[in-house]
Amino acid sequence: MATPSELPSQDDQPVDAENGDGSATPSGGAGVCGCGGGGGIGGIPVVDLAVLVDGSADERSLAIRELGRACEDWGFFMVTNHGVPEALQEAVMDACKQLFSLPMEEKEEHIHAGPMDPIRIGSGFYSVMDAVAFKRDYLKMFTHPDFHCPAKPAILRDIAMEYSSCTRVLLLQLATAISRSLDLAGGRLSEALNLESCFQILVGNHYPGCSRPDGEAMGFLAHSDHGLLTLLFQNGVDGLQVKHDGRWVLAKPLPGSFFVIAGDQMEIVTNGRYRSALHRVVVGGEQARMSIVSLIGPCLDAVVEPLPEMAAADGKGLEFRGIRYRDYLEKQQSKQLDEKAALDLVRCRLHS
Ligand SMILES: O=C(O)CCC(=O)C(=O)O
Numbered sequence: 001m002a003t004p005s006e007l008p009s010q011d012d013q014p015v016d017a018e019n020g021d022g023s024a025t026p027s028g029g030a031g032v033c034g035c036g037g038g039g040g041i042g043g044i045p046v047v048d049l050a051v052l053v054d055g056s057a058d059e060r061s062l063a064i065r066e067l068g069r070a071c072e073d074w075g076f077f078m079v080t081n082h083g084v085p086e087a088l089q090e091a092v093m094d095a096c097k098q099l100f101s102l103p104m105e106e107k108e109e110h111i112h113a114g115p116m117d118p119i120r121i122g123s124g125f126y127s128v129m130d131a132v133a134f135k136r137d138y139l140k141m142f143t144h145p146d147f148h149c150p151a152k153p154a155i156l157r158d159i160a161m162e163y164s165s166c167t168r169v170l171l172l173q174l175a176t177a178i179s180r181s182l183d184l185a186g187g188r189l190s191e192a193l194n195l196e197s198c199f200q201i202l203v204g205n206h207y208p209g210c211s212r213p214d215g216e217a218m219g220f221l222a223h224s225d226h227g228l229l230t231l232l233f234q235n236g237v238d239g240l241q242v243k244h245d246g247r248w249v250l251a252k253p254l255p256g257s258f259f260v261i262a263g264d265q266m267e268i269v270t271n272g273r274y275r276s277a278l279h280r281v282v283v284g285g286e287q288a289r290m291s292i293v294s295l296i297g298p299c300l301d302a303v304v305e306p307l308p309e310m311a312a313a314d315g316k317g318l319e320f321r322g323i324r325y326r327d328y329l330e331k332q333q334s335k336q337l338d339e340k341a342a343l344d345l346v347r348c349r350l351h352s
């Protein structure tokens with residue numbers, strides 16, 4: 001359970017990445033360029049996948065440069081025109097909602113699961129404010145290379161399988177473009193991390209609404225994700241915040257977009273050039289918040305270490321030691337969430 005010091009304080013309030021009228025639009029325009037944000041009004045970068053994949057050669061190379069800047073400056077961006085059907089997103093959200101409302105005995109067998117079990121259902125109390133407890137319920141399921149899914153609700157299986165494969169394609173496309181943004185061949189990251197056998201999980205997060213609309217509390221403590229890339233969408237209730245330039249920024253999605261979050265394996269393999277993004281969830285409104293996460297990491301047996309090209313390129317030497325992703329995951333999952341402390345397990349030297 002979080003201590004009061006983990007609650008957002010007055011001077012820790014997020015900067016709104018929106019335009020003052022409640023809308024969030026890409027600050028640079030989403031036209032032909034693949035990434036419309038990052039400059040101007042300080043918005044979260046926006047990457048247009050259609051431009052990245054199908055644009056002219058010039059448009060693609062500009063989009064890749066801007067994607068690289070988004071990874072370097074934020075480790076967090078939105079992706080639009082991503083090709084994942086909206087109906088599929090709604091279906092997966094709905095199926096997860098059904099799972100959370102099942103009676104306890106229907107979920108029992110997965111509630112006592114350990115961090116490396118392929119299906120886990122749990123609840124985490126993260127904070128208390130004025131005796132009001134805020135809670136996060138979650139479902140975690142491993143979906144690749146082997147697909148696992150709770151038996152109930154029955155509709156979840158096919159939907160989750162489809163959503164998992166659709167979002168895996170998208171995440172692998174982004175990994176290829178990110179590889180290019182590092183001046184490497186498109187397949188370099190995939191080859192180094194054996195992404196053909198990538199580890200993938202789907203996570204459903206549910207933060208129940210609260211009858212005290214003035215209350216605000218942590219739904220999910222500040223952390224970075226353990227994998228390579230995380231894709232996330234929400235049910236229309238804001239709460240996700242990302243740390244940028246030392247300040248918390250409220251993440252407001254463009255309609256139809258996903259958030260993409262760089263994880264710890266991205267930081268290791270790029271030798272710190274693309275750092276994992278610190279993010280958290282602050283909840284407290286009357287409406288329940290839900291988010292659906294699809295995360296890919298390296299193959300569980302891949303030893304993740306800085307690419308030699310990256311270590312040589314910046315001349316600062318190796319920032320991280322190699323580690324098998326499975327070992328990293330086990331260690332990270334068995335510890336209390338503590339911002340980016342898990343990365344210290346593999347840090348060669350603490351940078352200033
Ligand atoms: O609910 C959210 O928006 C964030 C969830 C998250 O950070 C996670 O599942 O790792």
Ligand SMILES: [Fe+2]
Pocket residue numbers: 223224225279
């Ligand atoms: Fe996360």
